[in-house]
Amino acid sequence: MRAKIVGSIVLVGLLLFSMFMYAKPSGGEGKLEYKVYAKKDIISAAYKAYGNPKLGMWVAKVVLYNTGKGAIRNIKISYSIDTYSQQISKTYPILVPGGTLVDLYYPIISSDVTKLTMPTPSNLRIRIEYEVNGKKKTEEITKSLQILGIHDFIFSSLSPEESTGSFYDAFSNAPLIVAWVTTTDPVVREFADMGNRLAGGAGASLSDEEAIKSLSGIWQLAVVNGFSYKTEPSSYWTSKAAQHVMYPRDVIRDKSGTCLDLAIWFATLATTQGLKAYIVFMPGHAFPLIQLPSGSIIPVEATAINSKVSFQDAVKMGLQTWQKATQGPYQVIDIAEYQSDGIIPPELPQLPPNVLKEWGISAQTQGGGAEGGTGNQEGGGEWVIYNGNGFSFQYPANWQQPEDYGGYVYLVSNDEEFEFIVMYAQGYTVQDMVQSFEQTLQEGGITIKARKETQADIAGITAYAVLYSLSSQYGDFAAVARYFTSGGTAYAVIYDFPRNNQEYNQLGEQIVSTFRLG
Amino acid sequence: MNMRRAFILSSLFLFVFLILLSTALAADIKLEEYKIDGTMKMQVDTTGTAHVEETWKFTPNLYLQMKQAYPTTYMLKREFENKRSSVEYKDMKIEWDDSNNQIKAQYEMLGAAVNKGEYWELDLGEGDLTVSTQNGNTLVLTSVQPLFGGQGRMVETVTLVLPKNAKNIRIEGNIVRYELPYKESGKNPVFLGLALISVLGLVLLNAPLKRGKK
Incomplete structure (x- = not known):
């Protein structure tokens, strides 16, 4: 009798052990390892572009690896940027053993960044929550970044160890410059219309003749108002330092700009007239290309405004610049293409209706x-x-x-x-x-x-x-x-x-x- | 207003702009449209990692520009493996093929397919995607992607091989979905057998005991 009881107890114990061992995942536990890549700068002028996954301008990339032998479940990754971007989360039900998960953070950034005039430090906060064998675990990561001022442009966001040193890496942010092309800015449109009237009122998108006439009038308006080219410091084109880039309205107000400012300014004026425009980047220089209604494209050396040459001569000089550009590395930025993708200008402060007059812009001849x-x-x-x-x-x-x-x-x-x-x-x-x-x-x-x-x-x-x-x-x-x-x-x-x-x-x-x- | 004045004036406008136009058109430039023909074989394993072999064939001009921009394969490899990429690459091997104006690459794309619980999801990226054929877990697709901000395009034939046991494969937009349930590994049948033996032992051991009671 006693032997039977002992035998039964042993068998019950064996049964429980067997069931536990059968139910237990014998592969083991999941083990999470991760890498976090984060941008160091956010260009405020292009703040709307960061939230568009199509553009691929992620601010953080989290790579999760499951190096364990069991699954990791119920993964939740949350991101926020201090007061500039509210927390958003993404969830994944499972990460299998040996698997990798790549999660990209495309923040919806507050328009408050457009009020920043100087680079401002901020924090990117990342929280990773997950479960391993029913146990909840959390990882928290904070990365510092700076939100640039509304005029600041940085030619590349790549760190030295990331950059290959090529021209394309040094100018990897070049497409973001289209955020400075403020076609709908009333001040810019008024300036363009004034130039158009000087040319006798041309309908630029109707024909090549009309387009040239319109562009010539706009150019001439700038000439008679004494627009000039100001040279940039040699450090301007370095890929890392933030550079002050003027919006077209600023160029009109100051009647001067760097080659990049002037390229953006003239390209923008062309777009106000319904013409397609491009900005060309080459080492140490930038200039606009304008597409005429027939599809022909003319290069314009916008810095020639300094010499008060005719538009015709600016085009001639533009051709020489284009030929020079094609001898080496260069990038052509299609404004319409990138703007339709979502790189659009920020909201700029409203200006008084008669601001052009206040700035001394007039169609009257000043040079002669x-x-x-x-x-x-x-x-x-x-x-x-x-x-x-x-x-x-x-x-x-x-x-x-x-x-x-x-x-x-x-x-x-x-x-x-x-x-x-x-x-x-x-x-x-x-x-x-x-x-x-x-x-x-x-x-x-x-x-x-x-x-x-x-x-x-x-x-x-x-x-x-x-x-x-x-x-x-x-x-x-x-x-x-x-x-x-x-x-x-x-x-x-x-x-x-x-x-x-x-x-x-x-x-x-x-x-x-x-x-x-x- | 004297009509003659206005008349001459308008002629003069025409004069100036004819000059400008003739010059401008002489300065007309052409933007080159770049085209890359590619082939890609992508084999996805059960963890979602894609093992890829890819070839890009360039126009001679673009190939030269690429070589100028990236004189060494090391630079090119770093370009693709760059941390700004939306993809996590591993074990990339890349080489120039000067005689055919092409680049050949072999790499692993970690986390290419994501387990969404009920199904797996593989995003094939931007561009127009057309399915040519599907045979079991193998799909052949043609992808046309814009390049350089619309200044060029890449036409690529993609052969996608999904895990052997992938089921219910479908393509929605540019996303491939398939079912491959995850099974916790290691349900050791030895323990199941042991449990059965224990139950049987208990029954045999305790049955006579009941009879004795009667």
């Missing part, structure tokens, strides 16, 4: 214009000097001041029967000027009834001259044109008057006699 110098010309009356872009002449003081349309200066008598025009184009030949002028006259409905070639002096130069007999629906008139080149620029100095009006013919010659270069 009448000066106080007066004199008496034969024929009586006072004359004043007009100083143009590389030339000057005198005209009757009681006439309206000549107007500079960016490529030509136009003077008209009070009775509007006499016109005096100085046209100039860098890099052109005399023949180019003659052909272009005569062609445009014809296309404007003015018939050249006769032309007589001759030579005539102007500013100490013996110029190729043409005496025109012209006809249009407004009557017959005569024109005298002198074509010549000086210092790489071609000039056409022309005056026209009703046929047989000797008085105006003499007046024209008088004005020509006051024409000076330099």
